[in-house]
Amino acid sequence: MASVLPVLAKATVLIVDDDPDVLLALAVLLQPLVSQVTTEKNPERMPTLLRQMRFDVVLLDMNYQRARNTGNEGFYWLAQLRQLAPSTAVVLMTAYGDIDLAVRALKEGARDFVVKPWRNEKLVAALTEALGRTSGTGATPTQSASGTAALIGESDAMQAVRYKLEKIAATDANVLILGENGTGKDVVARLLHHLSPRAAAPFVAVDLGAVTESLFESELFGHLKGAFTDARQDRPGRFEAAQGGTLFLDEIGNLPLPQQVKLLAVLQNRQVTRLGSNAPVPIDVRVVSATNAPLYQLAAEDRFRKDLVYRLNTIEITLPPLRERGDDVELLAHYFTAHYAEKYRKADLTLTPSALGRLRAHPFPGNVRELQHTLERAVIMAESVTLRAEDLLFSALESTVPVAAPLRLDELEKSAIQRVIDKYQGNISQAARELGITRMALYRRLGKHNI
Numbered sequence: 001m002a003s004v005l006p007v008l009a010k011a012t013v014l015i016v017d018d019d020p021d022v023l024l025a026l027a028v029l030l031q032p033l034v035s036q037v038t039t040e041k042n043p044e045r046m047p048t049l050l051r052q053m054r055f056d057v058v059l060l061d062m063n064y065q066r067a068r069n070t071g072n073e074g075f076y077w078l079a080q081l082r083q084l085a086p087s088t089a090v091v092l093m094t095a096y097g098d099i100d101l102a103v104r105a106l107k108e109g110a111r112d113f114v115v116k117p118w119r120n121e122k123l124v125a126a127l128t129e130a131l132g133r134t135s136g137t138g139a140t141p142t143q144s145a146s147g148t149a150a151l152i153g154e155s156d157a158m159q160a161v162r163y164k165l166e167k168i169a170a171t172d173a174n175v176l177i178l179g180e181n182g183t184g185k186d187v188v189a190r191l192l193h194h195l196s197p198r199a200a201a202p203f204v205a206v207d208l209g210a211v212t213e214s215l216f217e218s219e220l221f222g223h224l225k226g227a228f229t230d231a232r233q234d235r236p237g238r239f240e241a242a243q244g245g246t247l248f249l250d251e252i253g254n255l256p257l258p259q260q261v262k263l264l265a266v267l268q269n270r271q272v273t274r275l276g277s278n279a280p281v282p283i284d285v286r287v288v289s290a291t292n293a294p295l296y297q298l299a300a301e302d303r304f305r306k307d308l309v310y311r312l313n314t315i316e317i318t319l320p321p322l323r324e325r326g327d328d329v330e331l332l333a334h335y336f337t338a339h340y341a342e343k344y345r346k347a348d349l350t351l352t353p354s355a356l357g358r359l360r361a362h363p364f365p366g367n368v369r370e371l372q373h374t375l376e377r378a379v380i381m382a383e384s385v386t387l388r389a390e391d392l393l394f395s396a397l398e399s400t401v402p403v404a405a406p407l408r409l410d411e412l413e414k415s416a417i418q419r420v421i422d423k424y425q426g427n428i429s430q431a432a433r434e435l436g437i438t439r440m441a442l443y444r445r446l447g448k449h450n451i
C-alpha cells in the first residue's frame with residue numbers, strides 16, 4: 001500500500017455519519033493519513049459544506065436513524081452529492097452486507113462500498129482506490145480532478161499490470177509501455193507518475209509522432225532567443241519543463257534515427273543543452289515512453305537503435321489487447337454506459353444480455369478506446385432505457401485486427417469463432433450454421449475460449 005499513499009496524503013475527506021462514535025473512530029484513523037478530515041453528523045448540512053470547500057472524497061453513511069429512514073436515504077444523498085460535486089469521489093458505508101445495494105450504489109456513481117464494522121486496512125484501500133478513480137468532468141470518463149485516470153480491469157492480465165505498476169511507481173526506473181492502440185498506455189503513464197514520489201512535480205507528455213523533425217530539438221531541449229528564425233524568446237524544452245517530474249514520450253517508435261541519437265545522448269548524460277546555447281542544464285526526470293510499434297522488430301531491422309531501447313526499457317509493461325482481457329469488456333462496458341448515461345442525462349440506461357454478448361464477441365481492434373466510443377455513440381442514440389445488440393455500431397475504421405495472423409490451431413479456431421459471432425451479432429444459431437458445427441458444440445467452444 002505504501003506506493004499509493006501519496007494519493008491519499010493530499011486528499012481532503014468529508015465523513016458523514018449520524019453516529020458520533022463512528023465519526024470519532026474514522027477521524028482518528030484518517031487524520032494522520034490524509035491532508036484534511038471534516039466530520040459531519042447531519043447529512044442535511046452536506047450541501048452547505050460542499051459549497052464551502054472542495055472535498056476529494058466523501059465517506060457517506062447509507063443508513064440514518066432519523067428523517068426519511070426509508071433505507072433509500074443514502075441513495076438520496078449520493079444523488080445530491082453527484083449533482084453538487086461531480087468530481088468528488090463517494091465511498092458508501094452500510095451496516096448491511098447487501099450485494100444488490102452495493103451494485104446499485106456503484107451504478108449510481110459511488111466509487112466503492114464499505115460494510116460496517118469496517119476493517120481499517122480495507123477502508124483505507126477503498127479510499128485510495130476511489131481517489132484514483134475519481135470521475136472528472138474532462139475529456140476522458142475515467143479521469144480524476146488531478147488528471148489521472150483509473151485503470152479499470154480485474155482480469156489476471158490487468159491485475160498483473162496494476163501490481164507491477166504499484167511496485168515500480170516508487171522507483172526512478174525508466175519505463176517502456178507497449179501495447180496496441182487504445183489499450184491504455186497513456187493512462188498507465190499518468191498513473192505511474194501519480195503514484196510516484198514525483199507526483200507533485202510536472203507530468204509532461206510529448207507526442208513524438210506529432211513533432212516534426214525540424215522542431216524536435218527545440219521542442220525537447222529548448223532554445224535561446226535568436227537560435228533560429230522563429231525563436232523570438234528563450235524557451236525551455238519539454239525535458240526542462242518536466243524537471244523533478246515525469247516526461248512521457250508517446251509514439252517513441254516513430255522517432256527517426258537521427259533524433260534517436262540526440263535523445264540517447266541526453267538520457268546518457270542527464271543534461272540538455274538548449275539550441276543556441278552551450279551551457280548544459282542538468283535534468284532530473286523520469287522517462288516513461290510508449291509505442292504501439294513492434295519496437296524489438298524495428299531494433300532487429302536496425303530501424304530503431306538498440307542502445308536507446310536499453311535506456312528506455314529498464315522496466316517494461318505490456319498492455320494486453322482488450323480481446324484478451326476476458327470479463328474486463330463487461331466491466332468497462334458497464335462503466336462507460338453509466339458514465340455516458342450520466343453525462344447525456346439518460347439515467348437508468350442498462351445493457352441488455354444481447355448487447356453484452358455482442359460486446360464480448362467483438363474483437364475490438366481499437367481496444368478500450370473503441371469500446372468507449374461505441375458506448376458513447378450508443379448512449380447518445382438510445383431511445384429506450386436499454387441498449388440492445390443492434391444499438392451497438394462498431395466503427396468501420398477498426399474493422400481489422402492489427403495483429404499478425406495466429407498460427408496456433410486453437411488461436412485460429414478462437415479468432416474464426418469470434419469473427420463469425422461478430423458477423424451475426426451474437427446469434428448463436430446462425431454462427432454455428434456458418435461454422436458447420438452444432439449449437440451445443442459452439443457453446444462448448446465459447447466456454448473453452450472464454451469468448
Ligand SMILES: Nc1ncnc2c1ncn2[C@@H]1O[C@H](COP(=O)(O)OP(=O)(O)OP(=O)(O)O)[C@@H](O)[C@H]1O
Nearest residue numbers: 140142150151152181182183184185186187368369
Ligand atoms: N483500463 C482502462 N480503464 C479505463 N479506461 C481506460 C482503460 N484503458 C484505456 N482507457 C480509456 O481508453 C481511452 C484510450 O486510452 P489511452 O489513450 O491510454 O490508450 P493508448 O494505448 O495510449 O492509445 P494510443 O496508442 O492510441 O495512444 C482513454 O479515454 C482512456 O481513458
